[in-house]
Amino acid sequence: MNGEINRMVHGFALRDGLHVTDVQALAAILDADEPMTPGRLREHLGLTSGAVTACVDRLERAGHVVRVRESSDRRVVHLHYAADARAAARTYFRPLAQAAGSALARFEGAELDAALRFLTALNEELALRGTSGRP
Numbered sequence: 001m002n003g004e005i006n007r008m009v010h011g012f013a014l015r016d017g018l019h020v021t022d023v024q025a026l027a028a029i030l031d032a033d034e035p036m037t038p039g040r041l042r043e044h045l046g047l048t049s050g051a052v053t054a055c056v057d058r059l060e061r062a063g064h065v066v067r068v069r070e071s072s073d074r075r076v077v078h079l080h081y082a083a084d085a086r087a088a089a090r091t092y093f094r095p096l097a098q099a100a101g102s103a104l105a106r107f108e109g110a111e112l113d114a115a116l117r118f119l120t121a122l123n124e125e126l127a128l129r130g131t132s133g134r135p
Helices: 002-015 020-031 038-045 049-061 083-104 109-129
Strands: 065-069 077-081
Touching: 002 020, 002 083, 020 038, 020 049, 020 077, 020 083, 038 049, 038 077, 049 065, 077 083
Parallel strands: none
Antiparallel strands: 065 077
16 A cells, blocks of 8 residues: 555656655645644654755745745745645545545444554554654
8 A cells, every 4th residue: 555655656746846755745734734834844754944945945836835924923934735736636646535435435334443543553653663763
């Protein structure tokens, strides 16, 4: 599953002249509970400030995101997914959503509950080990 999703992500990045990290940034911006800032994006992706600036510059040039200055504090920049880009991404990744829906339809509630518990536990275990891969 991870391999297939990675192939889709790489294809999306290649199509728009982006890096895979740029696609991860787009997902973070899209999934954020509150407006994303470059600082929060840096923390989320584990990148340097310069790398995030380069990433956001590429995404902005490609028409995927817009930088919006906060009206009350002009120093604060929010990153928003551009409306047209959101529609294009949904179209590109629609087969993934359809595959997930088809797969979900094959399982009953108790089976899905067990799968969710397993995936949650796996994520927790991986988070304990951090990004370095140390045991």
